[in-house]
Amino acid sequence: MRNLRDLKVGSEAIVSSISGDARYLSRITSIGITPGCRVRMLKNDKNRPLLIFSRDTMIALNKKESESILIEEVKAV
């Protein structure tokens, strides 16, 4: 399965699973990223955090940590 880092700019995906320690899970959940939610990649530049759009919100995420967010790509609406 692919992780969030692999998602191309402009593509959309559904989060299928998230893993990590309790603290990470709590933080990522509280900003609205949970299994089943839809994300759209806004920016995926080298040496920068990822920039995604999810639940009406623009969110910046650390790249390394985002590897633990697994996704299934869906057709963009």
Place this chain on the structure above:
Amino acid sequence: MINGKKVLALLGQPNSGKSTLFNSLTGLKQHVGNWPGKTVEKKEGSFIRNGEEIIVADLPGSYSLSANSDEEMITRDYIASGKADAVCILADSSQLERSLFMLADYAGIQVPCFLVLNLADVAKDQGKEINIKALAEKLSIPVCLLSAPDSKNYESFYKCLDEAFDKKTLLDSAALEKAYEAIEGYSELKSIIPDDAIKGYSSAWLSAKVIEGDKAACEKIIPLLNPESKRKYEAVVAKIQKGSVLTGQCKFAWIDDLLSGVVNKVQKKAEFTKFDKAITHKVWGKPLVILIVIGGLLASFIPALPFMGIGMGISALIAPLQEALLGAGAHPIVTGIICNVVIQSVAYIVQMLGFVFGVTFVFGLLEEVGIMARVSYVFDNTMARFGLQGKSVMPCLVSFGCTMGGAAGARVIDNWGQKVLTIAIAWAVPCGAAWSIIPMLASNFFGAGAVIIIVAILLIMILHMFVTANIFGRILVKKEDRYGMIMELPPYHKPKVGALLRYVLGRTKDTFLRVMKVIIPICLIFWLLSYTATGLPENTILYKIGSFIEPVTKVFGLNWKLFTAFIASSVGKEGAVGVLSALYANTGTIYGAVVGTNAANDIQTLLAVIPKAEALAFMFAITFNVPCIVALAATYQETHSAKWTAIISVYYTIFALILAFIAYHIGLLIWPV
């Protein structure tokens, strides 16, 4: 209740408009301190409602009520303390689904509350319509819409507040608890854990926290269990995996249910404006941020100008006052203390304060509008090397102009340890005063070699920041507290200038009082040390100490005169050359040079008498010395820690002397004596 007065606590995620609401409610009636025993900033204020004074506590901003940080622990403990008579939960109407997470995390807490859907104007622009009445019925608490920039429209807010106070409205969490029951082990935990294991928190709430692996909650609960319950508890906990994800899914499902039929579905596209594209650009993002900082610095001078005028006006009083006092037969020492210490310090501080006011205001504006979050994104990778968040770049950039402004600008950093670390590394950035004297000195002493010195200073600055970040970072930003970025880039908000201005004024007043307390005693000591009845530097106490320890300071390439100027430069860098002129050429007094009342600097004399190696040592020593006494006071004001301010100061003094030592010995190799 605090002293018989009702207490309202404000709870909300970052960017929910909490600070704006706090500033609007309390105006100038606010007080900033520290939470007892913690390093988190505590904001409290008050306002009058129906003739009754109501206390407002601004709970530290956090994304949830988990125990992941000091901020979240303080928030939880405050609610558990029972001090708050009502909690106002804020959510962002334009991102309802996500920002109602705080409400979902609150569900199960038995403290009266009401919900404020802020930024209603933004939601309206999106075409979003929210049925407040239906939402209030579903939650059984008062709900209102609010557009923070519109302070005349607070009537519905006050109505909700009154209702929450009078009827003690509790949030209906039954539906969420029902959803939790689908999580394996939840029901069992709930039957074991007593209500009020933490005061005010229901067993349902506590069970959810145990599932989330919340250490602080578990520690409170375990001692309350009997041996049999404890066994069951441990068996359940051992089986739980990814608890936060499980409860999080329940919470968002609950929010979805809540919003269905209450809000019309508007398909919102990602708002990626032209400005966003520019500021997050791979290549142009960073230069644009630097341009914004420069623009911000220039803009800071506009509100700063009146302060500077007042400061200079006060300065102008000194000469006539001095004459009048001496004419009336006052003792020269008394006159000196009144005029040169007290009034001169006040004048100096007022002039500097203008800059603090300007920077606090401009940075506050950038934060409120939403630009600061973009800056954080753009500089995340750069600043992560220092263990800091991207925003920390701002104070460092401002410090090229004025370290005091940099320290004041560090206010936008929401974590105490990172704030102190940011200020500590920002001190290594040579400020405007250093830039005004070092190139001048360097070109006089070394001609074209000045370029090499300036490049060396910039390289040492970067090295210094790395070393400092390494030494202090270990203690201030612990390894387990260093995470990758998880941050919202909020939609641009219209700032509420009036409320911000009142807040900044209040802060500036606080800074003024605190800075006075630091500066007057230090100026007094320095004045006494440099006092001379005859006008000869050899009569000062400074000379006596300086010449006594000269054998030691010589190791660093600093004779007593240079060392005196070095010490003076930690009071004010502008004065360092003036002090040398006073000591070598007898133009003006040492003290006058530092506080800026001496006339001319006599560079020609200095060139003739100071050996090149010593001059080199001196330049590095003063560039990387404590920036100035006002920056020191501002650091104390922002960190609320005398201990850390002292540690940083001593560290910088030692570091500067080590650099002087190295520079001196390299100098001796180039220009042997």
